Amino acid sequence: SYELTQPPSVSVSPGQTASITCSGDKLGDKYASWYQQKPGQSPVLVMYQDNKRPSEIPDRFSGSNSGDTATLIISGTQSTDEADYYCQAWDSTTVLFGGGTKLTVL
Amino acid sequence: QLQLQESGPGLVKPSETLSLTCNVSTGSISSSRYYWGWIRQPPGKGLEWIGSIFYSGITYYNPSLKSRVTISVDTSKNHFSLKLSSVTAADTAVYYCARVNYGGQYFDFWGQGSLVPVSS
Numbered sequence: 117s118y119e120l121t122q123p124p125s126v127s128v129s130p131g132q133t134a135s136i137t138c139s140g141d142k143l144g145d146k147y148a149s150w151y152q153q154k155p156g157q158s159p160v161l162v163m164y165q166d167n168k169r170p171s172e173i174p175d176r177f178s179g180s181n182s183g184d185t186a187t188l189i190i191s192g193t194q195s196t197d198e199a200d201y202y203c204q205a206w207d208s209t210t211v212l213f214g215g216g217t218k219l220t221v222l
Numbered sequence: 223q224l225q226l227q228e229s230g231p232g233l234v235k236p237s238e239t240l241s242l243t244c245n246v247s248t249g250s251i252s253s254s255r256y257y258w259g260w261i262r263q264p265p266g267k268g269l270e271w272i273g274s275i276f277y278s279g280i281t282y283y284n285p286s287l288k289s290r291v292t293i294s295v296d297t298s299k300n301h302f303s304l305k306l307s308s309v310t311a312a313d314t315a316v317y318y319c320a321r322v323n324y325g326g327q328y329f330d331f332w333g334q335g336s337l338v339p340v341s342s
Binding site: 117147149151158159160161164165168170202204205206209210211212213214215216 | 259261268269270271274282284285318323326327328329330332333334335
């Protein structure tokens, strides 16, 4: 069955660039989406169709998807970006989520 | 702005059926641009898709849960529902309902979530 693999954790210093990857077989042939989830809150869409940002998401968030890897990039990371991030894609008629990456800003 | 609100019993006993409803407000459930989904998250764990439904009643289910899941829609009440049968403690989770953008295949609006413990 199809799987999406994310690193469990990523650390970044404030103001630096964080990259969170999501790997899956030929993921670049599918649309990848990304969600941010802070403790006790519902997930929030931060990137869709690989590299499109909802209007309310800061432009320091960007995305790419090619080959087997989709990447969420956060430039000028702020402490408020500390959260869990999940990638998501469709395989045929099935929705898949990655296991999630905990982003720590320290 | 669209609002989604889960409702249902706060506790379910093992072997019984978990039932939740998602009320959709400030928007019609009968749009051809969207469909509707259920996602769950066990405490301290990641997101798991349960299934999705179109307003016409077409459904898609997670293969690992398919034998126990039924998702239905009631357009007259602007809500959709989840039933998960034969629950065990492993089904304890926060259950979210969400709207799915049909063209882009992403969840653009989420409910606040409903914690459903499975316990005797």
